[in-house]
Amino acid sequence: MNEDERGNWYLLTGVVLGIMLGILFAWVISPVEYVDTAPESLKDEFKDQYRVLIASAYVANGDLVRAKARLELLDEADIYLVVAEQAQQMLAEGGSVEEAQALGRLALSLGQEIPQPKITATAE
Amino acid sequence: MQIPVLDCTGFLGVKQAPILFHNSQMPLALLRCLWQNTNAMTRRVRFIIAILIGVALGLLFGWVINPIEYTQTAPNTLRVDYQTDYVLMIAEAFHTDGDMALAVHRLAVLGDKSPEGRVLQAIIFAEQAGYTDADLDMMRNLSDELQIIQNVVETPEP
Incomplete structure (x- = not known):
């Protein structure tokens, strides 16, 4: 068959093959390495450890602003709920009582900061 | 032209x-x-x-x-400022509970480096970043205690 009659589809094949090789290299052989990660990307078990550490540090320094700033690094929707749940779970699973208490104290302090709905009496 | x-x-x-x-x-x-x-x-x-x-x-x-995103990382991959804060939290907790074994256990997740090395690295960064004296003192206290333990372990009995 003449070269011209065979068309140019082989070029597309080459590009597709190249893209596949490129992605294989970029994702499998030599993926981007993350060495400067943020706490939000930590594995769940390490996030739990991070929260315990925040709570232990809070018990030591009593600085709620700092504790909240640290908790916000974990990028969770409701930090109070997460800390309270972890404290309960730790107690239920027989974990360290001191650490569970630290988490409980932090959760309590965070809970007190949540604005409560005001109930006002209306005159009949 | x-x-x-x-x-x-x-x-x-x-x-x-x-x-x-x-x-x-x-x-x-x-x-x-x-x-x-x-x-x-x-x-x-x-x-x-x-x-x-x-x-x-x-x-x-x-x-x-569209690079691969790691969402399951360990503390040893944290950026140096986060690692320093991690060490500070350990030092703060140690300041209250005095539990050296727990502090060493907590420092271990920051990588292969020795606990003393980790704390020293954090102190150097904290000094450069302008941490408060109180924070620096707590980290130095942890570093000193680690050093004492290290010396006890290394000193052979007569």
Whole structure:
């Protein structure tokens, strides 16, 4: 068959093959390495450890602003709920009582900061 | 007026007819030149070039546009400022509970380096970053305690 009659589809094949090789290299052989990660990307078990550490540090320094700033690094929707749940779970699973208490104290302090709905009496 | 001439002899040495062009048509002349060279190549060479273009596109996609995102990282991959704060939290907790075994256990997740090395590295960063004296003192206290333990372990009994 003449070269011209065979068309140019082989070029597309080459590009597709190249893209596949490129992605294989970029994702499998030599993926981007993350060495400067943020706490939000930590594995769940390490996030739990991070929260315990925040709570232990809070018990030591009593600085709620700092504790909240640290908790916000974990990028969770409701930090109070997460800390309270972890404290309960730790107690239920027989974990360290001191650490569970630290988490409980932090959760309590965070809970007190949540604005409560005001109930006002209306005159009949 | 002299009309510029573009010599289109390609990198494979394929002799091409020179292209005459006006200055404003330089990009078009270059494209035409490239096209002439591409046409003169064999199918095999064009196929290899297509693969190379594809590889470049694939790498661009895999490294820049959509790189693998790690969401299951460990504390040892944390940025140095986060690692320093991690060490500070350990030092703060140690300041209250005095539990050295727990502090060493907590420091271990920051990597292969020795606990003393980790704390020293954190102190150096904290000093540069302008941490408060109180924070620095707590980290130094932890470092001193670790050093004492290290010395006790290393000192052979008579």
